Amino acid sequence: MFETDWIIAAVEGETADGRGISKEQVQQMADSYNPQVYAAKIWLEHLRGTLPDSVFKALGTVSGVKADTIKSGELKGKLALFVKLTPSPELIAMVRNGQKTHLSIEMHPEFPTTGGAYLMGLGVTDSPASIGTGIMKFSTTNRPENVFSAPLVCEFGNCENQQDDLTAIRSMLEKLTANPDPWKGKTEPDPTNPPHQFAAHSDLDKLRNDFAELTAKFQKFEDFMAEDVTPVRRELGGRSLENNRIGY
Template sequence: MAKKAKRFRIGVEGATTDGRKIERSWLTQMAANYDPATYTATINMEHIKGYTADSPFRRYGIVDKLEAVEIADGALAGKMALYATITPTDDLVAMTAKMQKLFTSMEVNPEFADTGEAYLVGLAVTDDPASLGTEILQFSAGASRNPLASRKLSPDNLFSAAEETLLEFEDIADPKPSLFSVIKELFAGKQTTDDARFGDVHKAVGLVAEEHQNLSGKVDKQETAITGFSDQVKTLEEQLTATQDELATLRQELSTQDNRTDRRKFATGGNQESQELTNC
């Protein structure tokens, strides 16, 4: 199974290794702007970027996502922090399991490309926070030439002081191969005997039968659901028909009441011979 790292903190607003300060706005800009399709920040060792795949300074993963969140409690309460989600290589997982490379340091470009805003262009893992912490902060700030300049992608980039990192990994299940690919792989090998070939055919038939059974079960469930839905529709139609019949009956009764022919006789008043004046 592949490994996926849980979200962890990679930087906090504050000091860098060359006397500058990581601005709060940089962290929020990096979180908002980061997109692997634009530029993928890779994970390196000690900010040294090797060129060969077998070098100790090869890449150890990629950064997938960034989030900026203000710290709610503790000594850093109120400060803005940047959190990363990464895809590590097996080598990085193995190193952290041996308590190696437990700190991270960001490489920040304060004005990335033509955006004029900050962007994370790299993430380093390191053993000793002092190597990118207080001692080198003091040395770099007073030095005529930054000793880490050769490790930067751009002279204007800066490295953050190393943060202690809690790298926690979780297993990601590998995707299930398709039936076609399994059978194709099964017949890819060259068998030397009829028994071996027959065995492969037998396995392929078994896989097809199993997949057919699974598919048949899914179809049965869908049919059951459709049948249940049809029954509900039929019940509603019957209820509607009954309501329509009741409404028609009520309408007929009201129509009959409105057509009554018996009326109250006209009143003639006190004089029987006088003309009829009222019928009320």
Template sequence: MAKKAKRFRIGVEGATTDGRTIERCWLEQMAANYNPVLYTAVINMEHIKGYTPDSAFRRFGVVEALDAEEISDGPLKGKVGLYALINPTDELVMLTGKMQKIFTSMEIRPEFADTGAAYLIGLAVTDDPASLGTEMLQFSASAGANPLANRKQHPDNLFTEATETVIEFEDVADEKPALFTRIKAMFSKQQQSDAARFSDVHQAVELIATEQQDFSVRMEAALSEQAQNLKSHFSDALGEEVTKREKLQADFSELQLQLSREDVRQQLRPRTPGNGGSGEVRTDC
């Protein structure tokens, strides 16, 4: 299966660059204007752009999309962060899996082309945050000749402070042609011999059998999961009903006990004469 990177944060307003601090409007502009068709931000190492495919500083992927949003919790709450979706190479997946190249630094053009708005030019990964850390960037900004200048795509670009980034990947199922399409392709060849046609029929039967088996396995797993969910649901519902029934039974028993006590008190109460006499009963003999 192919690997796809989850969305992750690559910058926050107020962070250090080698000349200025990141402005909120920059992040919002980069998110709104980023378009790989217009210009693709490439992922590189240490902002060094190699020219050969086997170079240690070759390309490690591209940025596919950006979006900006306000951070809702933590020490950066209230600040705007810039988030990226990237298409990484296998090398970057392997490196981050080994806890290497886990710091990122942006290359920003404050005024890109004729737009007058900020744009993401590149994204660097590094092991050593000090190489692109606050002290290095401040030194570069104040130095007569910026030691990072030769790494920039344009002299006006700015490098941001390298910050630790959590890059997580998820498996993405490889797309494959539909079963009918693959079988149709087998029989669409022209001028085949009888042996070739027989071979195609045999392959088609095997393909159908394999797909059927895969479908059965997937269906069995799905039905088993659904059955387990239903069992859990009904078990919980039954438990709630039993609890309610037991409570009703207890309430009814308590009510019966209260009523029986009332009957006893009624029986023990002395009779009160209705005519105000002594209460004696006279008999006519």
């Protein structure tokens, strides 16, 4: 299972409405996080689906949390919340295609078991945000007491296993399309009912053609990924603390 490197998810700072996430709250979230007590999930736009195949199902889990002081840049001296993520294949695909690359934390200011701040979840969004400004915002979505930070960029740049993922999909398609003619080696169809048998054979041919077309489209997609993603990998190969970029 994939796990990201450390990435900045939030920085102490004032919110748009005058409230703020304090240095103490950042430290409390880092010290108290325990996935065995409450595992923070990753949600699309902070929305929670109720069905396992919902568009708004969980897109992964926060596997680790720590707090550290930013050493350079405009936010030098600020305390930042770093997270490690275990993303789902759906989230990996989104980020590889430049979608939902911003992070926004969800914080409960007074978690029942600790009495302090606790990281309840992460949202992924396309909403633009100034990177590293420390400006936060609140949302009343889901739980009114939960705090939502302003989105920060989360780029899974070095997807080293990308080719393996594509190869697996290609293998699946090849298995589906490589099935030999089911009539080969068998007795001839019963001539007393040819319309039904011919229709079944025609349906099988159509299915095989549909899969062949799907395989061709997948090849185009694979070529596109090879052309466009590789340069991005090189560009994002190094991590930048100010830009919250990671190698994945």
